[in-house]
Amino acid sequence: MSQPRVYIHEVVTRDGFQMERVFIPTPAKIDLINRLSRCGFAKIEVTSFTSPKAIPMLRDAELVMGGIERVPGVVYTVLVPNLRGAERALDVGADEMNLVMSVSESHNRSNLKMGREASFEALSKVIAFAGRRVPITISLSCSFGCPMEGTVPIAEVLGWAGRFIGLGVSGITLCDTTGMAHPAQVALLAQAALTLNRSPEFEWTMHFHNTRGMGLANTLSAVQQGIVRFDSAMGGLGGCPYAPGATGNICTEDTVHMLEAMGLDTGVRLDGLLTLARELPALVGHEVPGQLIKAGRITDLHPMEHLS
Amino acid sequence: MSQPRVYIHEVVTRDGFQMERVFIPTPAKIDLINRLSRCGFAKIEVTSFTSPKAIPMLRDAELVMGGIERVPGVVYTVLVPNLRGAERALDVGADEMNLVMSVSESHNRSNLKMGREASFEALSKVIAFAGRRVPITISLSCSFGCPMEGTVPIAEVLGWAGRFIGLGVSGITLCDTTGMAHPAQVALLAQAALTLNRSPEFEWTMHFHNTRGMGLANTLSAVQQGIVRFDSAMGGLGGCPYAPGATGNICTEDTVHMLEAMGLDTGVRLDGLLTLARELPALVGHEVPGQLIKAGRITDLHPMEHLS
Numbered sequence: 235m236s237q238p239r240v241y242i243h244e245v246v247t248r249d250g251f252q253m254e255r256v257f258i259p260t261p262a263k264i265d266l267i268n269r270l271s272r273c274g275f276a277k278i279e280v281t282s283f284t285s286p287k288a289i290p291m292l293r294d295a296e297l298v299m300g301g302i303e304r305v306p307g308v309v310y311t312v313l314v315p316n317l318r319g320a321e322r323a324l325d326v327g328a329d330e331m332n333l334v335m336s337v338s339e340s341h342n343r344s345n346l347k348m349g350r351e352a353s354f355e356a357l358s359k360v361i362a363f364a365g366r367r368v369p370i371t372i373s374l375s376c377s378f379g380c381p382m383e384g385t386v387p388i389a390e391v392l393g394w395a396g397r398f399i400g401l402g403v404s405g406i407t408l409c410d411t412t413g414m415a416h417p418a419q420v421a422l423l424a425q426a427a428l429t430l431n432r433s434p435e436f437e438w439t440m441h442f443h444n445t446r447g448m449g450l451a452n453t454l455s456a457v458q459q460g461i462v463r464f465d466s467a468m469g470g471l472g473g474c475p476y477a478p479g480a481t482g483n484i485c486t487e488d489t490v491h492m493l494e495a496m497g498l499d500t501g502v503r504l505d506g507l508l509t510l511a512r513e514l515p516a517l518v519g520h521e522v523p524g525q526l527i528k529a530g531r532i533t534d535l536h537p538m539e540h541l542s
Numbered sequence: 543m544s545q546p547r548v549y550i551h552e553v554v555t556r557d558g559f560q561m562e563r564v565f566i567p568t569p570a571k572i573d574l575i576n577r578l579s580r581c582g583f584a585k586i587e588v589t590s591f592t593s594p595k596a597i598p599m600l601r602d603a604e605l606v607m608g609g610i611e612r613v614p615g616v617v618y619t620v621l622v623p624n625l626r627g628a629e630r631a632l633d634v635g636a637d638e639m640n641l642v643m644s645v646s647e648s649h650n651r652s653n654l655k656m657g658r659e660a661s662f663e664a665l666s667k668v669i670a671f672a673g674r675r676v677p678i679t680i681s682l683s684c685s686f687g688c689p690m691e692g693t694v695p696i697a698e699v700l701g702w703a704g705r706f707i708g709l710g711v712s713g714i715t716l717c718d719t720t721g722m723a724h725p726a727q728v729a730l731l732a733q734a735a736l737t738l739n740r741s742p743e744f745e746w747t748m749h750f751h752n753t754r755g756m757g758l759a760n761t762l763s764a765v766q767q768g769i770v771r772f773d774s775a776m777g778g779l780g781g782c783p784y785a786p787g788a789t790g791n792i793c794t795e796d797t798v799h800m801l802e803a804m805g806l807d808t809g810v811r812l813d814g815l816l817t818l819a820r821e822l823p824a825l826v827g828h829e830v831p832g833q834l835i836k837a838g839r840i841t842d843l844h845p846m847e848h849l850s
Contacts (some may be wrong), residue, residue, distance in 0.1 A: 244587060273707050291568070304593070335734065340846055342649060343846070344846050379840060381844045382842065382843060382844055382845070382846050383843070384841065384843055402641060413837060413840075414840040416764050416800055416803035416804055417800070417804060418803070418804040418805060419803075434700055444755075444833070444835050445837045446756055446796065446799060446800075446831065446834055446837050446839075446840060447757075447796035447800070447832070447833040447834070448758055448796075448800050449750075450755055450756055450759040451758040451759040451761070451762045451800060453759070454725050454759045454762060454763065455762065474837070476837070476838070476844050477836055477837035477838065478835050478836070479836040480836040480837040482834060485755060488754065488755035488756075491754060492724055492725070492754075492755070492756050493729075493760060495724035495726070496725060512589065524755070525752070525753065525754050525755040525788050526754055526755070526811075528785055528786070528787040528788040529721060529753045529754050529782070529784070529788040530784070531754075531784035532559040532721075532722040532724065532754060532786065533692065534688060535689060535690060535692055536689045536690055536784055537690070538648055538690050
């Protein structure tokens with residue numbers, strides 16, 4: 235009842251699947267999202283309206299968005315890279331658009347083939363075009379460091395956040411794109427972010443990867459500072475191009491399990507989620523990094539004979 | 543210089559190897575410990591003086607203890623289950639003995655084939671026999687929960703700790719034997735422990751497993767409360783019998799990397815440790831859970847071409 239509320243954004247079908255090599259059939263995506271919709275997530279990042287050539291895995295964005303059932307209370311958000319993507323997202327009635335740029339000049343140029351100012355300009359046009367019709371959030375890549383440039387100053391991250399806030403976006407997601415964040419840094423950036431905008435309607439989200447094993451420690455650190463929204467991917471899918479074999483996004487079921495054990499209310503029904511998570515290795519064709527499907531919940535007791 | 547100091551106890555050759563199926567040759571163990579000795583660990587738990595039938599992997603305890611070089615400043619500790627083990631440990635000149643019992647009656651009966659009072663009685667005799675010759679620490683299994691009984695009350699854990707403190711032990715290790723701890727619980731138990739005994743000479747150690755992905759979050763939570771000693775195993779070796787495929791002890795290199803990134807001084811030279819950790823999969827014959835050997839340090843930068 236009076237438990238502090240945390241909001242989980244499931245990104246497995248976008249950020250998770252994007253890195254997978256074998257195409258996941260459209261009906262399987264739709265079925266998964268429909269079942270995720272009944273697990274109690276605040277948001278589901280369904281897909282991305284990028285070029286089918288750039289990300290073939292998500293070439294069925296319209297079909298997926300058109301095929302899913304919309305459960306009231308769940309925000310169905312989509313990644314949108316540009317104006318064309320925004321038109322496509324509006325055509326299928328996305329609840330929200332998530333635009334992306336990097337706070338690192340090198341990473342933005344590598345990843346988006348343009349400088350940060352050009353990205354800001356382009357995204358400003360998307361906001362001008364679509365911002366009155368749907369809420370828009372901005373994902374700032376490399377907010378906790380750039381794999382090419384290294385440290386990104388907090389002032390730099392918040393400078394870009396502030397410019398987007400000035401354009402009226404509904405939220406900013408601080409992304410640890412390649413898993414470089416550590417808990418002390420997370421605490422500082424969370425404090426700075428909440429100082430910049432403490433409006434209860436404004437959505438600060440943190441997006442961690444577990445690349446170096448610190449994903450849940452970073453989540454803990456953020457929660458301690460008052461961050462209440464997190465992106466995560468079922469199974470911990472979604473790798474990092476620099477770290478083959480390393481884990482991906484923080485694992486939704488592991489994250490929910492930790493937060494609920496701590497007495498926080500995520501709204502997510504872990505039983506239903508675990509059923510889905512156990513089917514994920516078969517769906518993607520390989521083992522996944524998530525621990526809970528191997529270890530069970532801390533409340534799962536074992537008979538004594540087991541050990542003797 | 544004025545960085546807060548954290549002390550890392552490397553347990554890979556005892557708790558890590560104990561779970562391995564294929565015998566690791568004595569010279570390989572000695573070589574590994576000799577190289578670990580030069581990495582800056584506060585303690586190395588070298589081996590266990592248990593029955594060779596119970597744990598065949600550690601049947602070479604005398605040979606290993608007799609064969610290693612002792613580096614000044616490193617405490618070479620050994621696990622001792624009973625009086626016979628204590629005699630063997632004294633014979634080879636162990637710096638410290640680590641005795642074990644469980645704070646869960648069911649787990650103690652399953653694991654040690656006797657009740658807790660009988661274990662306390664037996665360990666009291668070991669302390670009476672050896673306690674004037676070497677420092678003795680007590681590892682309390684299931685301090686964060688029992689896989690058979692579930693929750694173990696803090697008062698129960700600290701009751702056993704207090705009885706051993708009364709016998710003059712030099713430290714207590716609170717063990718999360720099957721990875722059931724969560725950060726809120728860790729904070730409470732750490733606070734209670736430091737209230738029970740805040741002497742700077744007394745060593746409270748926490749021993750976490752990453753079974754459910756919370757190992758580093760629990761470490762963070764403990765550090766925040768003032769716990770400065772941690773057991774960890776290189777590579778994250780050391781599984782849990784209830785969770786095949788789940789990760790084991792918290793991974794030393796991942797732990798050191800996080801703590802050092804946060805500005806804490808662990809005394810451990812991460813470069814040397816990473817060299818050893820990269821050889822570990824070949825030594826044990828399988829992949830290990832540690833992330834850092836796959837992902838590299840957060841300070842390892844990449845050229846731009848990598849992404850474009």
